[in-house]
Amino acid sequence: MSASGEKTRALIEKFIEHNQAGRFEECYRMLNPDARYTLIGKTRASGTYIGPDDVFARLAPLLSNFTERPRMQFSHILVDGNQAFLRASGEGCGLYGRYEQPFYGFYFRVENGGFAEMIEYLDPLQLEISLFGKELVDAKAGKASLRAT
């Protein structure tokens, strides 16, 4: 593995270690001050945050809707030079119910000893339902979807 790959792997292992220990703030502190952190989707929590301060100021209050922070299991680590991907699954609980993400993904790009970019892939609908109390309805009828889940 290249020297760049080794540095990336070391950072990813540290990220996992913080996550598994429930030190989520430390995970975000691995972002460079000008890093871009993106949570996919169009939920209230979704979007791109610039650096740890922005994450703590704008995202952290929304994540207080978790009554039980998701416990993650990391199944695959991919490292390619200064980029990496983590595949994971997680379960927790929000103000409005169970929160299940069987297919989490984290993309990272490393620069100058920290994360320059991090993208969190997840099912945004889980956030909408469990954290923000939403439901899907038929757009025309305005009636709740009767789909069996």
Next chain:
Amino acid sequence: MAEEKTRALVRQFVDHLEAQRFEQAYRLLNRDGRFVMIGDTPASGVYEGLEDIFARLAPKLAGFTQLPMIKVSDILIDGDRAFIRAVGAGAGAYGPYHQPYYGYFLRVEGEGLAEIVEYLDTVQLEIALYGKKLVPAETPGKA
């Protein structure tokens, strides 16, 4: 060696994806390969093998009026696994379809792909393809 094979398969997968040859992209899966579309949408789930994909998944994606145009920005390869980052836009029967953050996790086994996991904004599918919208829940916590 494993990485070279992965790189070649990923290259083919990306070429098919960017040329909107989605069926050909799926056909890179082994006969017993697994395809996962994340979420709880009608199209979401785990599909076991090509026949399952074409029998169950394809009809659920028939609601695209304009197939997503996908552009790959990053490819990561580590041994027999890869991750592809992409953006995409198209249109469904109920409106425009935007996926600024597509992701594909691939795992190679034998001469083909043993697994594809497609990451995307599931709510976009619900709105553009299945005519749904999000509203405050009458009984929060129920899908």
